Amino acid sequence: MKVAFVLESYPPHIGGSESRAYNLIKRLPKSWEIHVITPCFDYAKKEEVRENVFVHRFGAYHSFSYFKNGSRPLSLSLDISQRALFTLKKLGSFDACVYSEWNLLTFALTHAFVSSPKLVDWCEVLAGRIAGLAGVLEALLEKNLAQRATHHIAVNEKVKELLKNVHKVDSKRISVVQNGVDERFIASSFPKKQSGRLLYVGRLTPHKGVHSLLMVFSRLRKTHPYATLHIVGAGDPSYTLSLKKLAVEGVEFLGVLSESELIEEYRSAQLLVLPSEREGSSLVSLEAMANYTPVVTIDAPLNLSKSDTVIHGFNGLVVKPSNLLDALQAVLSDETLWKSLSQNANLYAKERSWSKCAKKLEEVLKSV
CATH class of the missing domain: 3.40.50.2000 (Glycogen Phosphorylase B;)
Structure with missing residues (x-):
């Protein structure tokens, strides 16, 4: 053919x-x-x-x-x-x-x-x-x-x-x-996680909502001072510069990573945060889940991952943008909830x- x-x-x-x-x-x-x-x-x-x-x-x-x-x-x-x-x-x-x-x-x-x-x-x-x-x-x-x-x-x-x-x-x-999800991304056992590590993976463009995430993270640090945020991806240089101006202590911009480096980021993160206002079907969510990393995303009209990939309360959380801070605080403060979401995330990704x-x-x- x-x-x-x-x-x-x-x-x-x-x-x-x-x-x-x-x-x-x-x-x-x-x-x-x-x-x-x-x-x-x-x-x-x-x-x-x-x-x-x-x-x-x-x-x-x-x-x-x-x-x-x-x-x-x-x-x-x-x-x-x-x-x-x-x-x-x-x-x-x-x-x-x-x-x-x-x-x-x-x-x-x-x-x-x-x-x-x-x-x-x-x-x-x-x-x-x-x-x-x-x-x-x-x-x-x-x-x-x-x-x-x-x-x-x-x-x-x-x-x-x-x-x-x-x-x-x-x-x-x-x-x-x-x-x-690529079989190479699927962790065979529960990896060692960095406590409080949040991860964003994707293009650095306004509709992805990274600016909102950075503002939420600055407030999160007041209740969880050990929290860190790794941002993986690239975008328009002027927009990227504006994001870096919003960054507080604990934020690292890692740029574009190799596959092995990206897998390591997934495996060390406690949560993947997907603050996108517009998303079709999030590949990075599946890749994170394959590595026992649940996803917190927002309930926006054009974010279809909320119904396709992230199942609220099972392998992640879907919350209103105004409740993103509360959701992050809740998961980071409740180890039982986080472990349940993590295990379910891995099981879900294996089927995809x-x-x-x-x-x-x-x-x-x-x-x-």
Whole structure:
């Protein structure tokens, strides 16, 4: 089977959707011919074969400029879409073509030239949830994807529900392929934890809520002076600088870590804090849980992890933003509660392996 994946980005550039695509694609059958078509960010190789996958990168873009503050500049989005179309034409026909939800313009400008079944992988549905002109454009482009795609892949049941209710997609045209966790991340036994260690992992961008976490942490230190906060990830330099100005004693910015370094952070942390206002299906939550680290996240309308990954009172806590401080204090002060959440978190993550998720994707691709 010959399959094309038209993606907004691909490793070495790493974010949640990139990790999802990478972990699913590399586990598809080795006998398949798989091509990834994606922009070239930050001087990555233009052409390479990566774990039996043909990767075709085009253009030359800077990730901070493109992903700044979670938005996508229209001029760059148009340029990327045009180059994606050229690459698709050059590679010929496919048995199936899978688009990532972002960049929305890429599907709009290329789908008419793709004769094979077209699938869209959705991590979130934002139509009707963004104000202003940007929200109107978002809704129109999402509707275009929903109506013209052959089949849809939803990251969880909530996204499937939104596709049905917002864009009126027939449930028969939607398959759920969840996010998973790499088996290498799963701790075989309870690791040694650093008492009071909080961890954040993700992009440093406003909608991730790191600024709110830093303000909460400064208050937490008054009742738990031994508490520390490690922040893993990178983002726009000016925004990162503003975060560092909010940091109090006990906060460390670690930047981007290697896989082994990241696993060590998960294993030493008592809690992962996910203060995101907008989240599709949090990969870092699963990775933390695999290492006996429960998750505290906020109950925000666009944070879908609250219903997909974090089960309140079982493997973590879901609280109102105004109650985040109380939640952190409660877990750090109650060892029985923390141990229960930790054990359940590990059990939950073990059931969400990438191998199982990739098998589901394989079945979907064979069926279209």
